[in-house]
Amino acid sequence: MTELLRVRGLNVVxxxxxxITELDFTVSGGELRFLIGPNGAGKTTLIDVxxxxxxxxxxxxxxxxxxxxxxREHQIVRLGxxxxxxxxxxxEQLTVLENLDLAATFRRPLGTLLRRRRGIxxxxxxxxxxxxxxxxxxxxxxxxxxxxxxxxxxxxxxAQRPSLLLLDEPVAGMSRDERARTGELLRQVAKEHTxxxxxxxxxxLRRFASTVTVLHEGRLLCEGTVAQVQADPRVxxxxxxxxxxxxxxxxxxxS
Amino acid sequence: xxxxxxxxxxxxxxxGPALFVAVGLLLVAVAPAVLSPFRLDLLGxxxxxxxxxxxxxxxxxxxxxxxxxxxxxxxLGGYAMGMHLKxxxxxxxxxxxxxxxxxxxxxxxxxxxxxxxxxxxxxVVLLPVTVAVLxxxxxxxxxxxxxYFAVLSQALAAAFVILLVGQQGLTGGTNGLTNFQMxxxxxxxxxxxxxxxxxxVVGVLGAMFLLxxxxxxxxxxxxxxxxxxxxDRVRFLGYEPAVVKTIAFAVSAGMAGIAGALFVPMVGLxxxxxxxIVASLELLVGVAxxxxxxxxxxxxxxxxxxxxxxxxxxxxxxxxxxxQGAMFVVVMLWAPRGxxxxxxxxxxxxxxxxxxxPRSVPAPLPSGTAAVVANRAEEPA
Numbered sequence: 133m134t135e136l137l138r139v140r141g142l143n144v145v146x147x148x149x150x151x152i153t154e155l156d157f158t159v160s161g162g163e164l165r166f167l168i169g170p171n172g173a174g175k176t177t178l179i180d181v182x183x184x185x186x187x188x189x190x191x192x193x194x195x196x197x198x199x200x201x202x203x204r205e206h207q208i209v210r211l212g213x214x215x216x217x218x219x220x221x222x223x224e225q226l227t228v229l230e231n232l233d234l235a236a237t238f239r240r241p242l243g244t245l246l247r248r249r250r251g252i253x254x255x256x257x258x259x260x261x262x263x264x265x266x267x268x269x270x271x272x273x274x275x276x277x278x279x280x281x282x283x284x285x286x287x288x289x290x291a292q293r294p295s296l297l298l299l300d301e302p303v304a305g306m307s308r309d310e311r312a313r314t315g316e317l318l319r320q321v322a323k324e325h326t327x328x329x330x331x332x333x334x335x336x337l338r339r340f341a342s343t344v345t346v347l348h349e350g351r352l353l354c355e356g357t358v359a360q361v362q363a364d365p366r367v368x369x370x371x372x373x374x375x376x377x378x379x380x381x382x383x384x385x386x387s
Numbered sequence: 388x389x390x391x392x393x394x395x396x397x398x399x400x401x402x403g404p405a406l407f408v409a410v411g412l413l414l415v416a417v418a419p420a421v422l423s424p425f426r427l428d429l430l431g432x433x434x435x436x437x438x439x440x441x442x443x444x445x446x447x448x449x450x451x452x453x454x455x456x457x458x459x460x461x462x463l464g465g466y467a468m469g470m471h472l473k474x475x476x477x478x479x480x481x482x483x484x485x486x487x488x489x490x491x492x493x494x495x496x497x498x499x500x501x502x503x504x505x506x507x508x509x510x511v512v513l514l515p516v517t518v519a520v521l522x523x524x525x526x527x528x529x530x531x532x533x534x535y536f537a538v539l540s541q542a543l544a545a546a547f548v549i550l551l552v553g554q555q556g557l558t559g560g561t562n563g564l565t566n567f568q569m570x571x572x573x574x575x576x577x578x579x580x581x582x583x584x585x586x587x588v589v590g591v592l593g594a595m596f597l598l599x600x601x602x603x604x605x606x607x608x609x610x611x612x613x614x615x616x617x618x619d620r621v622r623f624l625g626y627e628p629a630v631v632k633t634i635a636f637a638v639s640a641g642m643a644g645i646a647g648a649l650f651v652p653m654v655g656l657x658x659x660x661x662x663x664i665v666a667s668l669e670l671l672v673g674v675a676x677x678x679x680x681x682x683x684x685x686x687x688x689x690x691x692x693x694x695x696x697x698x699x700x701x702x703x704x705x706x707x708x709x710x711q712g713a714m715f716v717v718v719m720l721w722a723p724r725g726x727x728x729x730x731x732x733x734x735x736x737x738x739x740x741x742x743x744x745p746r747s748v749p750a751p752l753p754s755g756t757a758a759v760v761a762n763r764a765e766e767p768a
Contacts, residue, residue, distance in 0.1 A: 205623060
């Protein structure tokens with residue numbers, strides 16, 4: 133597999149606080165990678181650095197050979213990296229279809245921007261299909277449920293035709309059914325894209341993760357399959373020191 | 388129910404253009420026939436303000452940019468035109484009247500190119516657009532928005548007035564530019580010629596309205612709404628929101644400039660009082676009262692407020708400012724979508740009453756939000 137994302141020697145400092153320290157992190161093309169770690173481990177910070185929201189103190193982030201540091205958010209999107217946020221933000225005044233269509237427009241010639249939308253573009257139709265939102269296409273996004281919003285966000289990413297998707301806690305606050313559906317959606321998306329998922333939910337992790345990277349206090353703790361990671365005593369210790377419930381789950385699973 | 392269902396949307400789709408044509412006919416055919424030359428001049432002046440209102444509707448209503456300094460762009464367009472008209476009157480080698488009064492002996496270099504009619508016309512649009520683009524890129528890239536942008540735009544209006552007043556010999560100072568007689572071959576003292584000018588204003592308003600309408604239903608318009616509602620999210624759609632906002636701001640500035648240029652011959656004078664903070668706010672108040680989310684509302688509000696201002700000022704000049712303030716407060720508190728919003732609510736209410744019980748229609752949405760959102764979505768006309 134070819135290397136798609138390559139982070140080297142990354143340091144992020146927030147007014148004295150070291151959010152990320154000397155981090156090396158590599159993701160190959162076609163991978164479905166989970167990023168876990170206790171609160172404050174630097175997971176979201178890493179995503180923010182990759183997508184241009186946060187400027188690191190030093191280091192390098194290369195995507196398919198291109199240095200990302202110093203580029204602005206929209207330029208990074210245009211290179212083919214899309215992301216979602218912990219709290220989903222869709223445009224409530226626009227319909228589901230318009231949200232998807234707008235996400236897909238930047239790859240088209242400028243002239244199409246000045247015209248009215250006619251018909252449905254291929255990638256928009258595909259995104260509607262994949263996310264199962266076809267029936268809600270003409271509804272304003274403001275009426276969607278929390279789960280549907282997350283799917284719409286993922287759909288908007290797909291419509292952008294990115295090569296790397298970064299999902300920040302996609303199942304947070306979802307019901308059991310919604311989690312299962314999101315997992316299926318994730319599997320389907322991962323077939324054709326490289327995906328990095330930040331997730332807290334251990335159950336979700338066990339069911340859908342292939343490779344897991346554990347961060348702790350801004351450093352890389354370990355990396356491997358779900359079983360390997362859960363068996364790692366350092367991981368157990370980190371989670372024991374943090375939240376009881378999650379660490380108990382980890383220990384139970386490992387034994 | 389099923390059989391009559393398609394009639395609704397079709398009628399609604401035609402309602403906008405029908406209203407546009409009806410208002411157009413009223414302004415083009417009826418108004419010049421029934422109004423005295425004096426009243427027609429006043430209407431022409433209101434229509435100039437309505438052109439600014441269309442731009443404000445685009446920038447504020449769609450783009451969320453509360454621009455309190457639209458008078459600057461109005462003034463830039465107005466002075467560009469005024470300078471040309473003054474030079475035309477003075478003739479080759481002559482000086483505008485106010486320069487003679489303030490002891491200026493040779494024509495300032497800034498004025499010279501404005502003797503050319505084409506240059507002046509180009510500057511009417513280019514000056515405001517250039518200022519708006521520079522300001523927009525500078526301010527929006529730094530992610531200045533909301534109240535900060537509003538205050539900044541207002542400060543710009545204040546600074547512009549100070550600049551104009553201070554340069555007596557160059558700009559006519561507090562008095563501004565006065566005594567215009569000719570406008571591109573039209574004699575401004577002839578009612579017949581004035582009527583032609585009035586029709587030009589109506590035509591320009593119509594064109595600007597259609598331009599703004601097309602822009603707001605295009606993908607660009609949706610992008611603008613998206614920037615208004617979630618600027619940070621738009622970055623992750625692959626767009627720089629600063630650019631999107633700057634384009635809309637520049638278009639609105641260009642419209643204000645054109646309005647200023649038409650205001651000059653229509654009213655016959657232009658002074659800093661026409662474009663300072665108070666004037667800029669008045670432009671905005673009209674749009675707020677009419678309904679900033681609807682272009683028709685913005686135009687209607689500008690006409691209504693300026694008409695009311697004339698009527699009340701004829702009675703007693705002082706009370707108007709209180710009345711205007713009160714109207715603004717009432718609208719902001721109880722009808723933030725303005726008169727157009729109230730009209731849309733009324734239409735929805737009537738339609739719902741007429742259609743009950745809607746058995747073939749899917750179950751109503753969980754909350755009232757859907758209806759509200761739907762109303763907003765269908766407002767552009």
